[in-house]
Amino acid sequence: MPGGPRQRGRYHHGDLPSALVDAGLEQLAAAGSAGFSVAEVARRVGVSTAAPYRHFTDRDGFLAAVAARAARLLAVAVGEAVEAAGPDPRDRLAAAAGAYAAVVAERRVGFDVIFSPALRAVRDRELAEAGRGLMALFLDPAGEIAGEAALRLTEQVVVLAHGYATLDADGFLTTDRVTDEPTPERARRAARALIDGMR
Incomplete structure (x- = not known):
């Protein structure tokens, strides 16, 4: 189903990696690189904490995309x-x-x-x-x-x-x-x- 849990992120956000990076910029501005949290970014976007790791290898890989x-x-x-x-x-x-x-x-x-x-x-x-x-x-x-x-x-x-x-x-x-x-x-x-x- 289009609105089911497995498609929830894509259904609501379209380009999820780009939405995550946009939210990552906001979170980086608020917390700095030392306090940067992938889980907080996921929460801002409205996806599971595991969702970013389907597109980015790890925290530093995601932070590099944001940078x-x-x-x-x-x-x-x-x-x-x-x-x-x-x-x-x-x-x-x-x-x-x-x-x-x-x-x-x-x-x-x-x-x-x-x-x-x-x-x-x-x-x-x-x-x-x-x-x-x-x-x-x-x-x-x-x-x-x-x-x-x-x-x-x-x-x-x-x-x-x-x-x-x-x-x-x-x-x-x-x-x-x-x-x-x-x-x-x-x-x-x-x-x-x-x-x-x-x-």
Whole structure:
């Protein structure tokens, strides 16, 4: 029967793996990678706790799929900001920082999860490809600006943007605001100042 227990997940959710990954993003934002629970994700979607393991090998395999989705979402937002920033690589890299801060402040998933040492052992191809695509959006303009020091500049810009994003998400930057400027714009301006101050 279409509504029977064996078909319940597919009947209600259509693409169950995608629904699980979407719920996984929400749960990751709420609990972080340390508190990430596949059982809680299953509960959110309304399926049995065994259902995710029909599509993902284990907890880390599922977490890798969630991280890959986060990387792709970040890449879309950062890519759009970089494209809109124009030809100057300094503007493009600063725009990447602002867009990154905006998404991470909202979703609480960033480079710390996407490039988590715990997930490297999973060797998930989709996560690796998504991570490389996202990183290239920072490294390409950084390479135009800093040449061989591109990786160091990228590290500094990402750390700055991630700091703005996580402090904003935790309410630190909104308690006693020194400016009404939105946090992503503050991250963009700070990144541009860092870039312009390079020697």
